[in-house]
Amino acid sequence: xxxxxxxxxxxxxxxxxxxxxxxxxxxxxRSTGGQLVLRIDDTDAGRNTQESxxxxxxxxxxxxxPWDEQHYQSERRPIHVRAAEALLAKGVAYRDFTAxxxxxxxxxxxxxxxxxxxxxxxxxxxxxxRASSGEPFVxxxxxxxxxxxxxxxxxxxxxxxxxxxxDIEDFALLRANGHPTYHxxxxxxxxxxxxxxxxxxQDHLTNTFKHxxxxxxxxxxxxxxxxxPLLLGPDGSKLSKRRHGPIVSVTNYRDMGFLPAxxxxxxxxxxxxxxxxxxxLTVEQLVDAFRIEHVLRTxxxxxxxxxxxxxxxxxKAVWLNGQHLRSMPPAQLLPYVEAYxxxxxxxxxxxxxxxxxxxxEAIDALxxxxxxxxxxxxxxxxYFHDDFGFxxxxxxxxxxxxxxxxxxxxxxxxxxxxxxxxxxxxxxxxMLSAEREVKAGLLINGSRAALTGxxxxxxxxxxxxxxxxxxxxxxxxxx
RNA sequence: GGCGCUAUCGUCUAAGGGUUAGGACAGAGCCCUCUCAAGGCUCAGAUCGGGGUUCGAAUCCCCGUAGCGCUACCA
Numbered sequence: 001x002x003x004x005x006x007x008x009x010x011x012x013x014x015x016x017x018x019x020x021x022x023x024x025x026x027x028x029x030r031s032t033g034g035q036l037v038l039r040i041d042d043t044d045a046g047r048n049t050q051e052s053x054x055x056x057x058x059x060x061x062x063x064x065x066p067w068d069e070q071h072y073q074s075e076r077r078p079i080h081v082r083a084a085e086a087l088l089a090k091g092v093a094y095r096d097f098t099a100x101x102x103x104x105x106x107x108x109x110x111x112x113x114x115x116x117x118x119x120x121x122x123x124x125x126x127x128x129x130r131a132s133s134g135e136p137f138v139x140x141x142x143x144x145x146x147x148x149x150x151x152x153x154x155x156x157x158x159x160x161x162x163x164x165x166x167d168i169e170d171f172a173l174l175r176a177n178g179h180p181t182y183h184x185x186x187x188x189x190x191x192x193x194x195x196x197x198x199x200x201x202q203d204h205l206t207n208t209f210k211h212x213x214x215x216x217x218x219x220x221x222x223x224x225x226x227x228x229p230l231l232l233g234p235d236g237s238k239l240s241k242r243r244h245g246p247i248v249s250v251t252n253y254r255d256m257g258f259l260p261a262x263x264x265x266x267x268x269x270x271x272x273x274x275x276x277x278x279x280x281l282t283v284e285q286l287v288d289a290f291r292i293e294h295v296l297r298t299x300x301x302x303x304x305x306x307x308x309x310x311x312x313x314x315x316k317a318v319w320l321n322g323q324h325l326r327s328m329p330p331a332q333l334l335p336y337v338e339a340y341x342x343x344x345x346x347x348x349x350x351x352x353x354x355x356x357x358x359x360x361e362a363i364d365a366l367x368x369x370x371x372x373x374x375x376x377x378x379x380x381x382x383y384f385h386d387d388f389g390f391x392x393x394x395x396x397x398x399x400x401x402x403x404x405x406x407x408x409x410x411x412x413x414x415x416x417x418x419x420x421x422x423x424x425x426x427x428x429x430x431m432l433s434a435e436r437e438v439k440a441g442l443l444i445n446g447s448r449a450a451l452t453g454x455x456x457x458x459x460x461x462x463x464x465x466x467x468x469x470x471x472x473x474x475x476x477x478x479x
Numbered sequence: 480g481g482c483g484c485u486a487u488c489g490u491c492u493a494a495g496g497g498u499u500a501g502g503a504c505a506g507a508g509c510c511c512u513c514u515c516a517a518g519g520c521u522c523a524g525a526u527c528g529g530g531g532u533u534c535g536a537a538u539c540c541c542c543g544u545a546g547c548g549c550u551a552c553c554a
Contacts, residue, residue, distance in 0.1 A: 009554050044553060100552055112481055112550055138552050158484070167482070175552040182554045206483065206549040229485080229547095236546060266491095269503090273492055277502045296492085298485055299547060303505090316491065316504040326517075369516035397514090444513040456515035 002034025004197045006067070007186065009041040010052035014059035015248040016302055017201065017231040017239050020267045024228060025199045026065040027268065027290040037193055038067040042074045043185045059250035064260045065283075071193070073185050080180035083188045083218060084139050084173045092217045093173055094120055095127045095137040100176065115140070115170040139174040141183075141214060151209045156226035157295045158202070163209045171210050187211050191220030199226045199292070202299075203238075226292050229271045230299045239302060247304045247313060256313065257374030259328070259336060262321030266314070270300045280323040322371030330360040336373055337363055344377040346384060362466055365458045382452040383466060394449035403446040404479045406436060410443065411476035420469045422461040429461075450479045 006025045008018055029036040038060070042048045060067070087093035098116040120142060122130075131137060143165055150164035173184040180188075190198060190211075198211075205227045215222055233244040241248055253263050265281055274281070274289035281289065305312025325333070334352065341347040351359040366380050382388040390398075398404055413428045414420070429447070433440040444460045451463050451472060464472050 007554090011554070041554065047553070096552090136552095140552095161483080163482080169550080172552050177552080179552085181552070186554085201548090202484075203548055204554085207554090227484095232547075234490085238547075269491060271491095275493070277493070279491090279503055296485095300492090301490060303490055314490080314504085319504060322517090368518090393514095439513095441513050448514065454515090458515090460513060 002032045002196045003194050004029045004034055005037040005039050005195050007039040007041045008056050011047040012052055013055040013249045019250045020270055021228055023264055023267045028292050030287045031290045035068040037069045039071045043180055062254045080185045080188050088139055093139050093141050096140045097130055097135055097137045136176040138172050138176050140170040140172055143168045143170050151212050156292050158227050168209050183210055187214040191215055195223050197224045202227045202230050229297055232299050232301045244304050257372030258321050259324050262324035266317040266320045271296050318371045325367050330364045340373040346377055365462055388453045390453040393455035394453050397445045397449040397455055398479055407446055407450050407476045407479050411473045415473045422465050425464045426461050451475050
């Protein structure tokens with residue numbers, strides 16, 4: 001069975017790029033009947049923050065794409081240290097006593113740095129002596145650079161890659177402070193957790209040579225690798241919070257009113273497509289269509305807003321979300337709307353209780369003009385509450401010749417009428433407009449304005465029935 | 480600097496030797512219509528440059544250019 005892992009490090013908020021990687025990992029695991037491991041790669045104690053961890057967990061939970069296992073790498077430190085020591089004992093790794101930063105100073109403009117002189121060949125006795133005397137050291141992997149040949153692998157996305165042993169540097173395994181490096185912790189865990197597919201950002205492509213070397217030295221089976229193209233900002237630089245603002249944070253999309261399915265659909269189309277022109281896809285359809293081999297090698301630009309103070313998201317993401325908002329069965333949409341209403345202090349328990357059916361109808365009537373959940377509270381207050389304001393254009397509709405007077409008359413007639421349906425209301429309204437010799441549109445738009453405070457919205461007659469007879473009469477009278 | 484990856488409308492992408500280079504978002508317009516949306520239709524818009532190979536190249540090869548990544552005791 002396939003075992004995939006998503007391994008974020010809590011050194012920054014979960015952003016779109018990380019979420020896209022997660023989506024692809026999840027899609028791959030699901031579509032192949034495999035499992036997904038969430039591993040928090042928190043080996044860099046100095047840079048980890050609780051806020052980042054919160055952001056990652058909150059963001060991933062919001063996506064509603066569950067993982068099967070969860071681990072914290074920091075809790076596995078003894079295992080990593082033991083692995084490094086085992087490699088040292090086998091002679092596959094060695095102690096490097098060079099002071100931190102010294103190598104960098106010596107490097108100069110010449111070729112790439114490969115190892116620190118003298119350290120590879122330090123005798124075991126000398127090495128042990130210096131270590132036990134308390135001299136700080138880092139443990140490095142001894143790349144078999146004297147051997148011909150090199151490391152090759154076939155990436156599921158980026159195809160064949162090869163690098164000679166002689167060109168791979170002796171990377172660090174254990175830092176002077178005793179903490180494992182990313183390379184060590186990651187490969188040890190991938191090996192021990194039985195990871196079969198490593199799916200990650202393209203920025204790790206060239207690290208893969210090192211990881212294969214390490215995996216082999218430790219006797220683990222080699223997993224398959226799939227590297228994903230990167231996500232760029234409109235300026236062409238790698239997406240980051242520092243450069244592109246808080247808009248790249250996943251929780252921001254949640255707060256903005258995205259549906260998990262809509263957001264996930266958007267992310268899935270960055271660097272991948274089902275090849276058949278379909279774009280609006282449910283989670284199930286995505287699972288069905290996803291092929292890791294179809295992932296592109298080209299970086300994708302995410303249209304996030306650059307203007308300061310203006311949070312602008314990719315218009316296509318908004319549109320895609322609107323598609324999901326409109327096509328999802330209302331009952332399925334209800335919990336999301338509820339969460340949003342609660343967030344703005346608008347919720348009433350009757351919406352999911354006594355008036356549930358009515359609430360679902362209202363949502364259904366309103367959603368065709370919305371793309372984000374956040375628009376419900378902003379644009380639909382009059383449908384759910386009796387205190388609402390009037391927009392200038394709505395007032396203008398009421399101020400037209402005799403409209404207010406006619407609306408009050410309409411209220412009286414509606415109150416008297418035996419029926420209260422879209423048809424009966426339309427009948428009353430058209431009768432009245434005919435009598436007064438005015439266009440029906442005048443009263444129709446006036447009614448909408450009086451009932452909702454807005455010049456725009458669903459069909460006016462739909463608004464009547466949505467609000468119910470009592471409210472309609474009261475609001476028409478009040479103009 | 481070294482090593483590597485990539486290059487199709489503004490953006491996301493399809494076509495992988497033969498198509499008027501297709502779709503979607505955004506833009507313009509029309510239809511529908513009680514408004515606004517939604518929906519339908521139409522328009523505009525691209526193969527980075529130069530060489531090859533070939534009857535034929537967006538597609539294969541080479542060179543250039545640009546972008547990105549890696550080149551840490553970050554991940």
